[in-house]
Amino acid sequence: MKQYNPVTAEVVKALQDVVGEKYVKTAPDVLDVYKSDESLAPSYWRTPEVVVLPANTEEVAEIVKIANKYNVPVTPRSAGTSVSCGAVPVYHGIVLLMERMNRILEVNEEGMYMVVEAGVRTIDIQNLAKSKGLLYAGDPCSSDSCLIGGNLATNAGGNKAVRYGTTRHQVYAIEVVLPNGKIANLGAPLKKCSTGFCLDQLVIGSEGTLGIITKATLKLVPLCPYRLDVLAVFTDLGKATALVPNLIKAGLNPTSVEFMDNNFVRSASDYSDLRLPHYEDGYYDIISIETFNEDELDDKMEKLAAICEACGATDVVEADDRVWTVRRNCLESTRVFSKVATSEDLVVPVTKIADCIQSLVEESKKYDFRVFCLAHAGDGNLHFQILKCDMSDEEWEKQLEEFRDVAYKYVYGLGGRLSGEHGIGFKRLDYMEKYTDPVELELMKSIKRAIDPNWILNPGKVISAD
Template sequence: MNYNPVTNEVIQALEQIVGARNVKTAPEVLEAYQSDESLTPDLWHLPEVVVSPGSTEEVAAIMKVANQYKVPVTPRSAGTSVSAGAVPVYGGIVLLMERMNRILEINTEGMYLVAEAGARTADIQAAAKEKGLMYAGDPCSADSCLIGGNLATNAGGNKAVRYGTTRHQVYAIEAVLPNGKIAHLGAPLKKCSTGYCLDQLIIGSEGTLGIITQATLKLVPLAPYKLDVLAVFTDLKKATALVPQLIKAGLNPTSVEFMDNNFVRSASDYSELRLPHYEDGIYDIVSIETFSEHELDEKMEKLAEVCEACGATDVVEADDRVWKVRRNCLESTRVFSRVATSEDLVVPVTKIAECIQTLVEESKKYDFLIFCLAHAGDGNLHFQIMKRDMPDDEWERQLAQFRAFAYPYVYQLGGRLSGEHGIGYKRLSYMEQYTDPVELELMKTIKKAMDPNGILNPDKIIHVE
């Protein structure tokens, strides 16, 4: 694509909108925004200017300037993406949402919360909890990620098996479209059949169709009874076979998290904790929530029976130490390699056991280091693949070879490339390769119609000439 550079004239126009102190061009600042949490330096690109708006109107004005001068804009939340979704591929403007961080309203009768896009997810969860309610969106990076990024990527997380992903937690959004117009989409209604569902079109579009600036989020009653169980296995097949049995038993768990022994050991070491069966344990962490103590007791008894029937070596209560280890999984792998990539495959829940077993076996053919964890209850599995002592070209060759097996296999099972991390820039070519041509063309048609200048987060999800 052909874009114009950010000139002094553009910078002056941006300063008039947000103030000079909110427009940054210093090299050290630009370098900080060349990447997200993806550990693949060849995906990184420097922006030309970093801008921090303080209101929806300022975001709209920035987009109008960008269209006028044909300068690309890359919206950025907290930068916790691992798919290069916030990387400015063509330079231009990085638009930070961090100043727009207010929680504007908590309506306990209507059971919704209104927040700006820069509000921290953990702060939203805490604000809801203070009112005896729960915001069910719960990505593993909740302590640092922002709600706008969750919405843009349709983030998943630990509670998705019961409550759904981020898009299921939203009544309405306010968004700035690529042309600078402000759209108010959706409403706090239980049902609506009035025209196209445009709020859901913007949610999950990874900032390519609009910049979400505000959201009305659904809240649910906070279940008073909860118990987390750690089921420890020493056999991979038995550990992965647990999920279908939980579903058949009608337990309706809030979350089911899987960790292979590589992650158990690395995350335990990183957390400075030693959990049961550190040396050989494979973990399934199961959460149950209920509104009566009697129901909790019944479900826990049934859960223990299912775990034991599947061959669990140990079934114990999972305390905060277990969840700390789970949260530190990805961070813990950085001691092994600073060059790594995270796969985010998703398959039907009934295929999760088969998929993990097959891909773990396939990975033994390669020289890289590979760890596996999964949001097993919703079929979403992550492989953290780390470069070891090998030349760059050999790393790229082996990685491509593994993907050439894994991706067609996942699609054969009825799965897709990404369950929650998104396509971003990282999986752009694979999206073109594996997506149905009619579906892909429809996406490109929508993008061209909404963003004719192609300036909003270009080369994310799809490439449009």
């Protein structure tokens, strides 16, 4: 196990010399704020020894150099919206906040790109692009609060990933502080490039273990002028989940296909104080279609309605803002039932999503906890929100482990993986070791050792610090 030194007064003074005394926090009540992320699992909480807020890339680089000099770990943190404990300082040390680096540096309408610092809110990027008649297609469900740096670090997914891909597909280039404190500019605003290794894509999605992203050049695309959202309501789980492969085969190219089971339909409707069709027994598929031509939109909507009806939909109606309000409030709504919960982030081939949801929902009935199912069904990514009910902590952990053992083996048997968009973080570290091919795992560890020999950046995440 990797050993680190404590943060001493000498380390604090060195950090203050870089960013100023105002931006180095050591008060216990401040440190306590950064012991967790949105996962809310006390067993994963770790309190940092100091919190630092740099103003620019050069200050980030100096902080990393100090960390190497004194053998102190650094945990980069964006808005803390992770649910995989990715921002939890496992080995305490320094938490490095990116929120001061919040400038949008350039919007190039002709070249269709935007240059931003890592601390910019995702929704601000989306809104600015929209005001120019363009689209930033990265769209995690927490876009109103998350920061772009965290999106890049975890390769965040979201509602538009079916059509546009995940965050890594929205990036031309990044500026990154490496584990040795050097600053690298990786990638370029090019449509194609076969010049050396694709290092920008290696860093994106590495969860802050291979570098701290400080700046990004983001791709923008033309904003489709025509859009319609449809709510397809089913009263049978099998029929609701079987819709997805039929949509993909039909060539409709939807922007998003979201699935909600009836547990989520009822809890999120209650939380939002709204009532939608078949509140008592409905399973929801929300499908978004975008086009550049009104006639094309009409044609696709006719096909979509026909497919939904052929698959057994009870109702097919336009999805207004109420539907999306219910969808956005899904996870928050479950906290009414239990403060102790865990979110699974499984991903399988799109053709297997129906089988996977049905099989694991059936498996979950064997346990005493309560399971809610949500899915970015169009890209094979499903979320099980598992709530602790009337059971002891020991029984909760035991049953959760038993369910995960069955679920993870099943998902890997389908060709799936542990995480589709949330990342491995601290929460899934042991499972990453257990289920990843040993050759693949050793390759990742070799890269980490080569780039970060002191294991300074975000240790305890993705791969173990051994």
